[in-house]
Amino acid sequence: MSTTAGAAGRRFLVGGNWKMNGSKASIAELAKAWGAAKVDDNVEVVIGAPALYLDYVRQQLPASFATAAQNSYKVASGAFTGEISPAMIKDVGADWVILGHSERRHIFKEADELIGEKVQHALESGLKVIACVGELLEEREAGDTQKVVDRQMHAIAGHVSDWSRVVIAYEPVWAIGTGKTASPEQAQEVHANIRAWLKTNVSEDVAAATRIIYGGSVKPANCVELSKKEDVDGFLVGGASLKPDFVDIINCTRA
Numbered sequence: 001m002s003t004t005a006g007a008a009g010r011r012f013l014v015g016g017n018w019k020m021n022g023s024k025a026s027i028a029e030l031a032k033a034w035g036a037a038k039v040d041d042n043v044e045v046v047i048g049a050p051a052l053y054l055d056y057v058r059q060q061l062p063a064s065f066a067t068a069a070q071n072s073y074k075v076a077s078g079a080f081t082g083e084i085s086p087a088m089i090k091d092v093g094a095d096w097v098i099l100g101h102s103e104r105r106h107i108f109k110e111a112d113e114l115i116g117e118k119v120q121h122a123l124e125s126g127l128k129v130i131a132c133v134g135e136l137l138e139e140r141e142a143g144d145t146q147k148v149v150d151r152q153m154h155a156i157a158g159h160v161s162d163w164s165r166v167v168i169a170y171e172p173v174w175a176i177g178t179g180k181t182a183s184p185e186q187a188q189e190v191h192a193n194i195r196a197w198l199k200t201n202v203s204e205d206v207a208a209a210t211r212i213i214y215g216g217s218v219k220p221a222n223c224v225e226l227s228k229k230e231d232v233d234g235f236l237v238g239g240a241s242l243k244p245d246f247v248d249i250i251n252c253t254r255a
């Protein structure tokens with residue numbers, strides 16, 4: 001199978017989100033395994049590491065792997081103890097930031113509007129953004145999946161100046177770290193609706209070109225079937241991105 005999806009030739013993107021995991025020793029080990037593996041170079045790979053390891057990760061990982069921070073604040077500098085800015089992320093050589101992850105939304109109570117402001121500042125600072133959306137289990141069970149995702153999309157889209165530097169990650173919260181993956185049909189349905197939302201609310205060109213990636217218990221065992229869906233343009237992988245066989249997910253479109 002090709003590593004571009006859809007009529008617009010969207011390049012498949014596989015992100016790893018390490019969350020608050022890893023050490024210099026584990027990074028060096030992973031880098032050794034990944035460096036020795038054959039990786040499909042048509043696939044864009046982005047590794048979201050804890051911010052204080054970004055520089056080390058950059059030095060260790062294969063040069064073709066890009067790096068991402070997992071969060072950034074909405075201004076460049078100032079009295080914001082504990083925060084990091086897009087300028088700092090760029091300064092250590094990372095090109096991407098993950099924003100609006102459900103753990104930021106639900107554990108750290110980040111509201112839609114703050115996430116929009118962070119997206120705006122990250123883009124204005126020259127970063128590329130993986131912006132996450134997704135519903136809770138109770139929202140899905142209440143039939144509100146699309147309403148929730150549309151609301152989150154609206155808050156993000158209102159702050160996007162350059163869609164070519166934005167990837168949308170659909171991550172149903174009930175599938176994150178639970179071992180319960182959305183079925184390929186469930187993922188495709190929401191991805192197609194997000195693309196339709198972009199067509200209606202932004203433009204047909206943006207809808208066709210924007211990559212919509214899936215996250216939630218993606219593993220080597222389920223990535224091939226998910227990758228075959230028309231509107232699944234890649235993955236944002238949590239736990240399985242901390243393992244040597246993450247390369248099997250990167251290479252899934254070859255299967």
Ligand SMILES: O=C[C@H](O)COP(=O)(O)O
Nearest residue numbers: 017176177216217238239
């Ligand atoms: O950002 C990644 C997602 O939260 C998925 O995590 P997971 O693959 O461990 O379920």
